[in-house]
Amino acid sequence: NAGVTQTPKFRVLKTGQSMTLLCAQDMNHEYMYWYRQDPGMGLRLIHYSVGEGTTAKGEVPDGYNVSRLKKQNFLLGLESAAPSQTSVYFCASKKLADLYNEQFFGPGTRLTVL
């Protein structure tokens, strides 16, 4: 049982390049989330999904797109990377009916945009 995994762990991009971050969970969770974490800003929600085939915007969605084609996977895309997107990206998943409303986080992806 791997929990939540993220690929890649590190990446350096040049301005204007595109990339996709992959999040996978093996807990059969309905909800999945993408956050970014910047110094002094805490975790900010980018996009989230309440089930396969559905996505919704969070606090800071501009410049990102997402897809949830399979229940276990949640993809985060950067079409044209900008230096302002340099951050640590965390994926999380959560069960629909959970007593403690607990999100399970992946280990993070450190992205640098030059």
Next chain:
Amino acid sequence: QKEVEQDPGPLSVPEGAIVSLNCTYSNSAFQYFMWYRQYSRKGPELLMYTYSSGNKEDGRFTAQVDKSSKYISLFIRDSQPSDSATYLCAMSGNFNKFYFGSGTKLNVKP
């Protein structure tokens, strides 16, 4: 104004001290309150969960929620060096979206 405000610290205390961490919020619709602990270069992990107002105790940790003041606290008794981490408060009005504080970095000195 941010939805959730949290003092970033850092907070440095000697081993055995009582630690108090706090968050304030502006959205009166929040009813689910959580504290996450994040070790360096790791993802956050749920530490405490409280629904609505009141106190909740789990071992050395106590979470308090005062909805009338829009203020939540986490107390750590008999703090240990292994408690050194960043503590993030989080809150939600439903089961979908969560709002996190900026995190308080705690260092417990042996």
